[in-house]
Amino acid sequence: NAGVTQTPKFRILKIGQSMTLQCTQDMNHNYMYWYRQDPGMGLKLIYYSVGAGITDKGEVPNGYNVSRSTTEDFPLRLELAAPSQTSVYFCASSYSGRGTYEQYFGPGTRLTVT
Amino acid sequence: QKEVEQNSGPLSVPEGAIASLNCTYSDRGSQSFFWYRQYSGKSPELIMFIYSNGDKEDGRFTAQLNKASQYVSLLIRDSQPSDSATYLCAVYGSARQLTFGSGTQLTVLP
Numbered sequence A: 001n002a003g004v005t006q007t008p009k010f011r012i013l014k015i016g017q018s019m020t021l022q023c024t025q026d027m028n029h030n031y032m033y034w035y036r037q038d039p040g041m042g043l044k045l046i047y048y049s050v051g052a053g054i055t056d057k058g059e060v061p062n063g064y065n066v067s068r069s070t071t072e073d074f075p076l077r078l079e080l081a082a083p084s085q086t087s088v089y090f091c092a093s094s095y096s097g098r099g100t101y102e103q104y105f106g107p108g109t110r111l112t113v114t
Numbered sequence B: 001q002k003e004v005e006q007n008s009g010p011l012s013v014p015e016g017a018i019a020s021l022n023c024t025y026s027d028r029g030s031q032s033f034f035w036y037r038q039y040s041g042k043s044p045e046l047i048m049f050i051y052s053n054g055d056k057e058d059g060r061f062t063a064q065l066n067k068a069s070q071y072v073s074l075l076i077r078d079s080q081p082s083d084s085a086t087y088l089c090a091v092y093g094s095a096r097q098l099t100f101g102s103g104t105q106l107t108v109l110p
Helices: none
Strands: A004-007 A010-013 A019-025 A031-037 A043-051 A054-055 A064-066 A076-078 A088-095 A107-111 B004-006 B011-014 B020-023 B034-039 B045-050 B054-058 B061-066 B071-076 B084-093 B097-102 B104-109
Touching: A004 A088, A019 A088, A031 B011, A043 B097, A107 B071, B004 B084, B011 B020, B020 B034, B020 B084, B020 B104, B034 B061, B045 B054, B045 B061, B045 B071, B071 B084, B071 B097
Parallel strands: A010 A107, B011 B104
Antiparallel strands: A004 A019, A019 A076, A031 A043, A031 A088, A043 A054, A064 A076, A088 A107, B004 B020, B020 B071, B034 B045, B034 B084, B054 B061, B061 B071, B084 B097, B084 B104
């Protein structure tokens, strides 16, 4: 099993550009998450999904969009990139949303907006 | 008040010593508590989780939970240089989401 994979690993965007961060998991997990981590900070939840076709906002959703058409994939879309979106983005998945289930993290995408 | 607070450190301990990492949380409805380790430039990986008051031990790691005091800690015994990392406390609260602290940077000196 590859676990949770993310592409690209690094990306530099100009202000106003758009891009999609890809996330795929092969563990047949129902729940998937997108977090961002700013330098020296913890992770903040952007969006999450409890299954194909169902998504919901997290703590910091502004400037982002998501979709979940399959169990495996959970792409994150950035529209009109801004310098405040410079961060490391982690995708995660878990079997259940209940608090006793571990979230498995992908390797992250380091995004710089200039 | 931050929902999940940790001492940012850095915390330095000599090799072989006990490292003590602390975390407080504000949501009294919190149900379970996680400690993640994050090496520089890497993704978080789960070390321990705990949801009952008291201690939970796994090898050199012990998680301690006191719900009345809204306090959770992680003890690392016989610390090794390979334990040098940032440790993130995460709390599963009444919003049914994980909330992360900002992390404590630990350095184990050889």
